[in-house]
Amino acid sequence: MDTRRNFLKLAGLTGITTIATLKGASALDNCDFRQTPKQPLGPFYPKQFPIDTDVDLTRVNNRAKRAIGELVIVEGVVTDEFCRPIQGAIVEIWQACHTGRYNHPSDTSENPLDPDFQYYGTMKTNEKGEYLFKTIKPGSYQASDTWRRPPHIHYKVSLRGYAELVTQLYFAGDVLNQHDSILKSLHSDDQKKVVVPFDRTNMNGDNVLKGRFDITLKKV
Numbered sequence: 001m002d003t004r005r006n007f008l009k010l011a012g013l014t015g016i017t018t019i020a021t022l023k024g025a026s027a028l029d030n031c032d033f034r035q036t037p038k039q040p041l042g043p044f045y046p047k048q049f050p051i052d053t054d055v056d057l058t059r060v061n062n063r064a065k066r067a068i069g070e071l072v073i074v075e076g077v078v079t080d081e082f083c084r085p086i087q088g089a090i091v092e093i094w095q096a097c098h099t100g101r102y103n104h105p106s107d108t109s110e111n112p113l114d115p116d117f118q119y120y121g122t123m124k125t126n127e128k129g130e131y132l133f134k135t136i137k138p139g140s141y142q143a144s145d146t147w148r149r150p151p152h153i154h155y156k157v158s159l160r161g162y163a164e165l166v167t168q169l170y171f172a173g174d175v176l177n178q179h180d181s182i183l184k185s186l187h188s189d190d191q192k193k194v195v196v197p198f199d200r201t202n203m204n205g206d207n208v209l210k211g212r213f214d215i216t217l218k219k220v
Contacts, residue, residue, distance in 0.1 A: 085129025
């Protein structure tokens with residue numbers, strides 16, 4: 001997959017050539033050598049992958065409408081334990097739509113699905129270890145009578161020679177984070193690695209939440 005072409009074709013990002021340009025600094029300036037903490041795969045990893053799996057989850061098969069919800073740009077760099085960028089790592093994400101429902105047969109919620117949302121995307125990191133997705137902020141959902149899961153994005157990152165990583169990204173400042181048993185199962189330092197601050201910015205007329213989630217893989 002041509003990751004550079006995917007960066008450029010993202011709606012609202014047509015003037016940007018690399019993620020480093022977005023940041024205005026080296027993508028490895030703040031590299032953390034510690035492995036990104038693992039989180040559960042969860043019950044909603046796709047059983048059948050959609051035809052459209054590109055990096056823009058806000059559009060499906062060139063449908064006229066975009067997905068409902070707050071636009072989100074999440075970017076990052078995949079590195080090894082020595083902060084060296086990893087090229088060709090497969091980065092997969094999947095998540096709920098704005099109503100908090102997954103497009104999965106195991107999700108029996110009565111919340112409506114969004115036919116204009118892709119729910120799943122995948123790409124390979126470029127020569128600098130960079131990846132980028134355009135999506136929407138997922139809705140929270142009721143996991144049990146006493147537990148409501150905060151907005152989160154699931155990740156699976158893999159490449160031969162490295163331990164496969166399954167984790168989750170959380171949105172900093174969400175009040176549900178402090179009550180989420182899955183997030184709270186991590187040590188406080190590890191929580192900081194998966195709770196991502198997002199800045200609000202204007203991008204080609206769109207109000208966008210933009211954050212950075214760097215990932216560290218361990219060699220096997």
